[in-house]
Amino acid sequence: MTEPEVLAGADPRVIVQAELLLPGREKADISDKKDAKPLKLNGGSIMFDNVHFSYLTERKILDGISFIVPAGKSVAIVGTSGSGKSTILRLLFRFFDADSGSIRIDGQDIRDATLDSLRQSIGVVPQDTVLFNDTIFHNIHYGRLSATKEEVYDAAKRAAIHDTIMNFPEKYSTVVGERGLKLSGGEKQRVALARAFLKAPAILLCDEATSALDSTTEAAILNALKSLANNRTSIFIAHRLTTAMQCDEIIVLESGKVIEHGSHDILLAKAGRYAQLWAQQNSSIDALDTASGG
Numbered sequence: 176m177t178e179p180e181v182l183a184g185a186d187p188r189v190i191v192q193a194e195l196l197l198p199g200r201e202k203a204d205i206s207d208k209k210d211a212k213p214l215k216l217n218g219g220s221i222m223f224d225n226v227h228f229s230y231l232t233e234r235k236i237l238d239g240i241s242f243i244v245p246a247g248k249s250v251a252i253v254g255t256s257g258s259g260k261s262t263i264l265r266l267l268f269r270f271f272d273a274d275s276g277s278i279r280i281d282g283q284d285i286r287d288a289t290l291d292s293l294r295q296s297i298g299v300v301p302q303d304t305v306l307f308n309d310t311i312f313h314n315i316h317y318g319r320l321s322a323t324k325e326e327v328y329d330a331a332k333r334a335a336i337h338d339t340i341m342n343f344p345e346k347y348s349t350v351v352g353e354r355g356l357k358l359s360g361g362e363k364q365r366v367a368l369a370r371a372f373l374k375a376p377a378i379l380l381c382d383e384a385t386s387a388l389d390s391t392t393e394a395a396i397l398n399a400l401k402s403l404a405n406n407r408t409s410i411f412i413a414h415r416l417t418t419a420m421q422c423d424e425i426i427v428l429e430s431g432k433v434i435e436h437g438s439h440d441i442l443l444a445k446a447g448r449y450a451q452l453w454a455q456q457n458s459s460i461d462a463l464d465t466a467s468g469g
């Protein structure tokens with residue numbers, strides 16, 4: 176496989192690291208165990224079993240988290256800022272290891288798997304996508320360097336960004352990033368989606384962007400995400416509960432604990448924390464509508 180020049184030597188982990196890690200303390204030196212084996216995938220079911228984790232000893236972030244995502248199903252994690260949602264994704268990607276408890280994929284403890292095989296089986300659609308100062312083609316191709324041109328175009332089409340690219344001054348050869356054409360938040364998200372379509376991972380992790388998008392772009396992105404998540408084991412960090420409600424199960428996280436879980440309807444009927452968040456989000460949308468005369 177010949178890699179495009181600019182990406183030669185670029186470790187795919189570096190970019191995801193930039194996207195998933197907050198600047199802060201790196202806790203553990205994560206590396207392969209001596210007897211680590213490649214992960215054997217069988218649908219990609221995920222299990223968190225009583226996971227405890229803290230970045231700094233004095234402050235517990237995850238306090239006994241347990242949940243299951245059956246193969247091919249989707250789970251949304253909702254909770255206030257700082258409740259530990261992104262930390263769950265970081266542990267699954269093994270930027271850090273749990274202090275106690277275990278995380279399993281298809282029954283295998285992820286600490287027993289090689290890092291490469293683990294990370295190859297997971298696609299990430301982050302909140303904020305990192306772009307290389309290179310062509311838009313390379314920026315998408317990066318999702319899977321062995322992909323053909325046609326596969327890159329196809330991924331861009333599925334991510335609803337192909338038409339936008341065809342309107343760029345040099346189409347797929349247009350340089351983007353800091354020193355090139357600046358992409359909007361919505362365009363960057365679609366680049367991340369196109370990369371994920373190209374990677375076609377068994378497991379999809381998505382950190383929904385909080386930035387406001389116009390409703391057409393948002394609908395296009397949601398549709399693309401839905402088709403990407405279809406038949407894939409997926410975890411969504413959902414900031415909009417309208418995204419959460421489309422998942423098979425919703426987990427409500429508070430102070431590092433799962434305080435409620437179930438489907439949207441079950442959680443609304445329960446009239447607990449989720450129902451409260453739902454009412455809050457709807458009333459702020461109503462308020463916005465009233466303010467804008469809608």
Ligand SMILES: Nc1ncnc2c1ncn2[C@@H]1O[C@H](COP(=O)(O)OP(=O)(O)OP(=O)(O)O)[C@@H](O)[C@H]1O
Nearest residue numbers: 197198199200230236255256257258259260261262
């Ligand atoms: N590398 C780090 N070192 C120390 N503390 C950290 C580190 N990363 C995150 N934290 C702290 O851990 C807590 C949980 O962070 P996390 O990013 O998981 O929250 P979150 O629920 O995803 O929040 P948000 O919705 O705002 O993204 C926060 O209080 C955060 O400050």
